[in-house]
Amino acid sequence: MKEEYTIQLVKKEVLGPTCSVLTFTCPQIAEEGKPGQFVNLSCACFLRRPFGIMCVDRANGTFSIGVRKVGKGTEAILASQVGDKFTCLGPLGNGFSFDGIKNLMLIGGGTGIFPIYFAAQYADENHIACKVVNGYRSKADAFLSDDFSKICKDFHITTDAGDLGVKGNVMNYLETLTDDDLVDTTCMVVGPGIMMRKVSEWAKSHGLDCYVSMEERMACGIGACLVCVCKIKAEQEGKEFVHKRCCKDGPVFRAEEVIW
Amino acid sequence: MSISVKVGQVALKNPIILASGTCGFGRELAEYMDLSKLGALSSKGLTLLPRDGNQGVRVAETPSGMLNCVGLQNPGVDAFLRTELDYMVESGAGVVVNVAGHSNEDYISMVEKLNPYQDKIDALELNFSCPNVKEGCMVIGSSAKAIEALVADLRKRTTLPLWIKLTPNVTSISETARGAEAGGADAIVAINTLLGMAIDIRTRRPLLHNNTGGLSGPCVKPVALRMVHDIYDAVKIPVIGCGGISTYEDVLEFMIAGASAVELGTISLVHPTRPVEIVDALEQYCKDNGIDELSSLTGTLQLWR
Numbered sequence: 001m002k003e004e005y006t007i008q009l010v011k012k013e014v015l016g017p018t019c020s021v022l023t024f025t026c027p028q029i030a031e032e033g034k035p036g037q038f039v040n041l042s043c044a045c046f047l048r049r050p051f052g053i054m055c056v057d058r059a060n061g062t063f064s065i066g067v068r069k070v071g072k073g074t075e076a077i078l079a080s081q082v083g084d085k086f087t088c089l090g091p092l093g094n095g096f097s098f099d100g101i102k103n104l105m106l107i108g109g110g111t112g113i114f115p116i117y118f119a120a121q122y123a124d125e126n127h128i129a130c131k132v133v134n135g136y137r138s139k140a141d142a143f144l145s146d147d148f149s150k151i152c153k154d155f156h157i158t159t160d161a162g163d164l165g166v167k168g169n170v171m172n173y174l175e176t177l178t179d180d181d182l183v184d185t186t187c188m189v190v191g192p193g194i195m196m197r198k199v200s201e202w203a204k205s206h207g208l209d210c211y212v213s214m215e216e217r218m219a220c221g222i223g224a225c226l227v228c229v230c231k232i233k234a235e236q237e238g239k240e241f242v243h244k245r246c247c248k249d250g251p252v253f254r255a256e257e258v259i260w
Numbered sequence: 261m262s263i264s265v266k267v268g269q270v271a272l273k274n275p276i277i278l279a280s281g282t283c284g285f286g287r288e289l290a291e292y293m294d295l296s297k298l299g300a301l302s303s304k305g306l307t308l309l310p311r312d313g314n315q316g317v318r319v320a321e322t323p324s325g326m327l328n329c330v331g332l333q334n335p336g337v338d339a340f341l342r343t344e345l346d347y348m349v350e351s352g353a354g355v356v357v358n359v360a361g362h363s364n365e366d367y368i369s370m371v372e373k374l375n376p377y378q379d380k381i382d383a384l385e386l387n388f389s390c391p392n393v394k395e396g397c398m399v400i401g402s403s404a405k406a407i408e409a410l411v412a413d414l415r416k417r418t419t420l421p422l423w424i425k426l427t428p429n430v431t432s433i434s435e436t437a438r439g440a441e442a443g444g445a446d447a448i449v450a451i452n453t454l455l456g457m458a459i460d461i462r463t464r465r466p467l468l469h470n471n472t473g474g475l476s477g478p479c480v481k482p483v484a485l486r487m488v489h490d491i492y493d494a495v496k497i498p499v500i501g502c503g504g505i506s507t508y509e510d511v512l513e514f515m516i517a518g519a520s521a522v523e524l525g526t527i528s529l530v531h532p533t534r535p536v537e538i539v540d541a542l543e544q545y546c547k548d549n550g551i552d553e554l555s556s557l558t559g560t561l562q563l564w565r
Contacts, residue, residue, distance in 0.1 A: 002291045004533055046477060047321050048530060073321075089532070217319050219326060220529035223288040225281075226304075226330045227319035243312050243333055248288065 002089075005029065009084045010062060015143045018069035020078055021054065021114075027061035029053070029090050035119040036095030036188075036213055036252045039065065040221035042087040044076035050218050050247070052115030052190065053091060066114030066143070092221050093251045096211060102184040104128050105208075107170050107199050109135040109191025115213060116190050117144055124151040132156065133173050135195065139164040171198050182206055188252075189213070193260070200255035210255035214246045223248025231259035261546050263539070263554040265299070267498045267520045268446040270382050270421050272299035272354050274539050275511060275521035275554065279502055280305050280358035280385060280425070281330065282525025285344040286351050292532035296352025297539050299521060303340065303348065305360040305387045308369050310336035314392060316469025320458040325477025325504070326526065327456050329470035331392045332360055337370050341377065349380045356423065360387035364400070364410050371418050384420045386411070389427035389452030391474045401427045404439030411443025423500065425449040426491075428480075433487045434494035441495040448491050449500040449523060451484045476526040478504045485517050492518025492559055506534070508541035515557040 011023035029039060033053045040048040051065035069075050080086075096119055098104070104123050108116030113134050123130035131154040136142045138161035145164075148155045157165030158173050166173045170191075187210040189199045196212040203210035218228040229243035232253060236242075241259050244250065263274045280302040283289050295301060313333025320327040335344070337359070348355045357374060361367040367386065374381060388401030388410075400406045407424065414422060424440040426433055428451040437448045453474025458467040466472070484503020491499050501519030505511060506527040514522050527534050546554055 001293070002532075004292075004531060042530075045321055046324050046530065047326060087531075217317055219319050219328075220288075220532070222291070222532060224284050224532070225319075225328070225529050226284075226313065226333050227328055229313070229318070229333070231315075241312070 003028075005088050005090075007086050007088045009080055009082055009086070012080075012082055015066075016141055018078070019067065019141070019143060021064055021066050022077070022080075023062050023064040024086065024088070025062050026088065029063045029088070030056040030058050030061045033063055033091040034095035035122045036115060037091040037093050038115075038221070038251065039063070039088050039090030040092060040218070041065070041077065043073040045073045047073070047219050048089065048221060049073045049077065050092075050221055052111070052213065053118055054114040055118050055121055066111055068111050089221055093247055094249070096188050096252055098122065098126065098128060101128055101186045103186070104130040105185050105187045106130060106132045107174075107187060107189045107191070108132070109170060109195045112190030112192070112213070113144060116188070117148065119188055120148060120152050130154065133158070133170050135170040135191065136164070137161060170195060171202065174199065174202055179206065182208060187211065189255070196255070197260040200258065204256060211252050212255045212258060213251045214253055214258065215251065216246045218247055221247045232257050233259060261543075261552055263542050263546060265521050265555045267383070267423075267500060268421055270354070272521055274299045274542065275515065275519070276535055276539050277302055277354070277356065277500065277521055277523040278528065278535060279523035279525030280356075280387065282528060285340070285348055286353065287347065289528060289532055290351065293536040297536045298353040300354025300356050300382060301348060301351065302356040302358050302385055302523060303344070304334050305332045305358045305390060306334050306337045306340050306370065307332055307360055307362070308337060308366045310334065310339065314470045317467060318469070320467040320473065322456075322458070322475065322477070322479060325475055325479035327458055327468060327473035327475050328453070329392045329468045329473035331470060332390055337373050341373065345377060345380055354382045355380060356383045356385050357381050358385040358387050358425070360390050360393070362393070364413065367410060367414060368417065371414050374420070375418050378418070378420050381420055383423050383446070384418070385423045385425050385449060386414070387425050387452070389425050391427065391429065391453055391455045391472065392470055398427050398429065401436065402430050404435045407436055407439040408443040411440055411445050415444035421446040423447045423449050425452055427452050428483060428487055429455045434490045437491040437495050441497050445497060447498045447500055447520070448495060449502055450487050450491055451480070451503045454480055454483065476504065478506050478527075480504045481510060485513055488514055488519050489517040489561065508538045508545060511538060511542060512545070512557065515554070516559075516561050518559045518561065520555070520558050
């Protein structure tokens with residue numbers, strides 16, 4: 001039987017004025033959590049807030065998430081201190097599948113870089129050839145770039161401001177790649193909707209397998225309430241789409257199934 | 261000591277029913293709790309044909325609650341009978357089937373489709389109160405006369421207990437409850453969600469892409485409690501209380517106000533194990549307070565003069 005866990009904040013790493021990495025004790029989530037899965041964390045507001053898992057430490061029984069201020073819930077979570085207790089459901093949703101992947105390309109943007117880090121770590125530990133492309137606004141919010149460099153030799157940055165890496169967004173980097181660079185490549189993308197859509201279209205034009213992690217406003221996180229649906233192409237004839245639950249059927253979907 | 265209750269002829273092992281629309285057909289919450297510990301489970305609102313529900317943003321948080329505009333996304337009554345009904349029966353919880361029509365004919369067709377399965381169904385819950393679909397439902401549920409006529413018609417077509425889930429979005433819920441009773445309903449379920457709205461001040465557009473939604477959660481409890489009290493006074497048939505119930509104390513309040521059983525759900529979207537914790541807490545409460553029959557609390561409210 002799954003449980004609602006009471007967890008404790010054991011480490012808070014402030015990355016910027018509105019962004020931190022929070023580490024919690026929870027041996028079960030540390031043990032079971034996979035890249036692409038998320039947790040649904042209590043906060044000062046009525047509903048929980050979902051966060052993609054950034055990494056797990058099985059030896060110490062902890063997991064980490066990256067939190068950026070979006071509204072009142074994330075603001076309250078960011079104001080918490082080491083020692084504070086929360087309740088949490090997780091790990092939730094279907095993560096990424098790494099079966100049979102030869103060359104992996106991970107593309108992250110916004111808070112998507114946190115779950116992308118978990119996938120990069122998995123690739124590193126399992127000796128899967130992996131390229132990471134992270135899009136940031138500027139050098140000042142190029143969070144975790146040192147951490148990514150340590151686990152991925154083929155790590156690339158783009159910044160809108162152009163003060164670090166390639167100027168522009170991730171598409172400006174991807175468009176420099178040739179078909180020779182993309183042999184047997186599978187893409188996994190986590191970031192803002194517009195970024196995931198653009199990367200999906202690009203991947204399709206190069207015939208690459210591509211997976212995206214969908215995000216919608218969520219309540220229960222366990223598939224019961226049906227508020228977080230996204231449009232997925234219907235298999236049934238005469239029907240354009242079906243509403244699938246991001247939390248339970250996703251959050252990871254094949255990019256070509258998604259109707260943006 | 262017993263926490264079992266009766267809603268008319270329907271016996272439940274305890275008064276806790278998972279409210280329609282907050283628990284699907286039980287599969288998701290079964291990962292977190294033993295459904296057989298519950299009094300009953302009310303299915304996701306079923307329509308005659310499958311529905312995709314509303315598009316775009318479907319949820320907005322409020323202080324102590326939430327607005328939703330899911331819009332009755334469901335597989336339709338035929339698929340329910342094929343793939344979900346047996347699952348609900350085998351879960352060990354009582355089986356309440358919630359149906360929502362766009363027209364009187366829809367309700368009639370659904371009742372006729374469900375009739376052959378009456379051995380597997382404890383009660384039919386007629387949803388006359390979904391605020392998130394454009395036709396039927398709340399339109400029918402806003403008129404005592406329309407409710408009475410439709411319930412009377414359905415009463416002739418089925419021997420299944422008919423529970424009528426009422427909307428609070430009316431001038432007098434006592435009146436709509438009396439309409440249901442006059443039509444031959446077996447019980448009243450009150451309340452469905454309160455129609456509400458939230459606005460994004462930056463875009464000056466509603467947060468919900470259906471513009472409005474149904475408010476649920478602890479914030480609606482006082483309203484629901486008052487309405488249960490009013491309905492208990494207005495009709496002789498049993499009342500099932502619903503609206504913001506989150507603790508065993510809430511259950512007791514509703515029972516004292518007149519409820520024979522209760523439905524809860526928004527709280528299990530936050531704490532999925534809470535419903536069975538409440539069952540355990542009710543048992544403990546009866547033990548601690550020397551109460552032989554939990555059901556003896558129903559309608560024991562003493563008003564101030």
